[in-house]
Each structure stands twice: as C-alpha cells, then as structure tokens.
Amino acid sequence: LKIFPETLLGNEDKRRLFYDNKLHLYRFNRHPSIFESILYYYLNPGILIRPPHIESEIFYDELRFWNINESLMETFIEDDMIPLDNIRFLPAEKWRRIIWKTLMYPKSIDFPYSELVIGTCILATLLSCIPFIGEIIPTVTELNKLQNILGVKQIYFPLYMRSFYIIEIISIIIFTIELNLRIISAPKFSLIIYDIINFLDLIIILSGSICLISYHLHNIRHINNFLSFYYWLLILKSFRIYRLTRYLLHLRLLYKAVAISLNEVCALIISGKIY
Known part of the structure; x- marks a missing residue:
C-alpha cells in the first residue's frame, strides 16, 4: 500500500x-x-x-x-x-488548482470561501437579469411609440434607470473577473475553448459593455439607426440566464438541449428577424 x-x-x-x-x-x-x-x-x-x-x-x-x-x-x-x-483535469500549481476547483467544482473543495464565491456569481447572474427585464419593459416597439408621442427624432438609448445602470456595471465587472480567473487557472486552454458557456460569458460581457458605453456616452441620437442592432443586443443579453447552468443541474439539462438543437435555434432567430 x-x-x-x-x-x-x-x-x-x-x-x-x-x-x-x-x-x-x-x-x-x-x-x-x-x-x-x-x-x-x-x-x-x-x-x-x-x-x-x-x-x-x-x-x-x-x-x-x-x-x-x-x-x-x-x-x-x-x-x-x-x-x-x-x-476533471486539474492544474499543477496549488493556487491555480484552488481557483479552478472553486469555480468549476465548488463541492469538491474545502476552501472556506468557495461557497461565498459561487454564491456571489449566482447572485450577480440573477441581479444582471433585472436591468435586462427593465430594458424590455417597455418593449422596443413601445419606444418607437414614445418617440412619436414626444415628437423627437433623437432619444438617449438604451433607457436605464440609475439603479439598473449600477447593477449592470457591477455584474459586467464580476463576469469579466470570473472569466479571466477561469482562463488563468485552466489546466488546459482547450477546456476553455471547447466549453460553450465561456463563449456565452464573452457574448454577455461584450453585449452588456456596448450598452453601457452607448448609455454613458449618449452618442446614439437616432433611435431608428440603432433599433435594428439593439434587437440583436437584447437577444445576446438574454443568454446571461444560461450562466446558471454552471451551478444548477436542471438548467444544465436545458443548456444541453439548446446546444443539441443550436442549428434550429439559429434558424428560428434568423427567420424571425427576416419576418
């Protein structure tokens, strides 16, 4: 022995x-x-x-x-x-192994703050859905009506409440830190490349950042010029709910179902856009 x-x-x-x-x-x-x-x-x-x-x-x-x-x-x-x-492949360095196991396999580590880290990620994901819901209520079509009612050709866009703006910034920062830690601590870079959720994280970060920049600079004056692009941003931002598939088994099954039927989902989105 x-x-x-x-x-x-x-x-x-x-x-x-x-x-x-x-x-x-x-x-x-x-x-x-x-x-x-x-x-x-x-x-x-x-x-x-x-x-x-x-x-x-x-x-x-x-x-x-x-x-x-x-x-x-x-x-x-x-x-x-x-x-x-x-x-489960693990990094050789101890500090990288702790980070990787905390982010990917939190139940298999005795690190005292692992549950706090995962809880923070879950909370950030749930909170990030609040600004997204605020953006689609009122819907984009109602924003067109709002423009006609106001009789203006320009409008600050997207429409964020101050609290939603702060939540969105904090969420994007947490998502960015988490993705970077995952890339740094990965035992093999192929584990990052072949995990579709990492690409979803990148899409979520980029789509959220574009909306934050446009809101902060107020440089999008004509809503009609930005409306078509904003439809796509809303679709991309809706992917953030799939971040929970890392932590919740039932949502992981939903994620796998979507991944299997990805071609049909893309066809549905494109046909809806054409219609």
Whole structure:
C-alpha cells in the first residue's frame, strides 16, 4: 500500500477515516467487484483492469473515490473511450488548482470561501437579469411609440434607470473577473475553448459593455439607426440566464438541449428577424 501514498488505501490518514473501532476493521461501502480490481492494482503495481460487467462510468467514479493516479486514469479514459464530460483535469500549481476547483467544482473543495464565491456569481447572474427585464419593459416597439408621442427624432438609448445602470456595471465587472480567473487557472486552454458557456460569458460581457458605453456616452441620437442592432443586443443579453447552468443541474439539462438543437435555434432567430 505504501508504494502508492497518494491513494486512499496507501495514505494512513485517509484510510483511518473508514476504520470501525467497534469491529476493528475497515469498512468501505463501495462496489465489491471493483474493489477486487483496486486490490489487483496494489498487488500488481500500476496494472488496472476493469471487470467486463462493470460500466465504464461506474468504474471511473470508483477510481476517483480510491484516488488512483490521475495520469493512469487519463490513460484508462482514452483506452476505454469514456465520455470526457465528467473528467476533471486539474492544474499543477496549488493556487491555480484552488481557483479552478472553486469555480468549476465548488463541492469538491474545502476552501472556506468557495461557497461565498459561487454564491456571489449566482447572485450577480440573477441581479444582471433585472436591468435586462427593465430594458424590455417597455418593449422596443413601445419606444418607437414614445418617440412619436414626444415628437423627437433623437432619444438617449438604451433607457436605464440609475439603479439598473449600477447593477449592470457591477455584474459586467464580476463576469469579466470570473472569466479571466477561469482562463488563468485552466489546466488546459482547450477546456476553455471547447466549453460553450465561456463563449456565452464573452457574448454577455461584450453585449452588456456596448450598452453601457452607448448609455454613458449618449452618442446614439437616432433611435431608428440603432433599433435594428439593439434587437440583436437584447437577444445576446438574454443568454446571461444560461450562466446558471454552471451551478444548477436542471438548467444544465436545458443548456444541453439548446446546444443539441443550436442549428434550429439559429434558424428560428434568423427567420424571425427576416419576418
């Protein structure tokens, strides 16, 4: 066991947590067939065999519980063709690993402020929806009516209440910091590139920033010139609700459904615009 001190059985402190003082034995409430493979791993150092009747996903979960060497698990993943969705790659540096696990796997870290960080991100996402709702109530078509009623050819646009403006600034700042921390702490840059939610974050930040700049500078004088573009900005800003898919399982299912039917969604948006 001491040959592999990083594993659960090889680490005396970790192993002690499962010791039954009454029965004077170790109790592991895990899959018995897989445990035979774990013991084989220690008896034949470095050799890992999955029982043929065990699902790959179940076997991989057991390997994570027993803290089997990560490099060996990656080899097993490639050879056994497990989907990469649930595989956790971690950075080598401790500070990057803490940031990455806090942002991506908050439940797997003992960092005392991880829940506070995630709670702040969720709260910022929910608050950011308030200015967006304020922008579509009244709707853009009603803004056209407002222009006709006022009898003016120019109007400050978009229309923000002061409180909404402050909330929007704070939300965009938090989103930007979170995205940058995720990029800096990522163990592999491909994890950032192939995660569509990161692109949604970028779209949310850019669309929100454009609206803030136009509001701050008041340089959009003619509503008709900006109206068509603003339709698209509203659609892009509506994606911010999907940020919650990082933290809520049910919304993650919704996100996956949208991702699968992305072509149909794009076709619907374009056809709606043409109509």
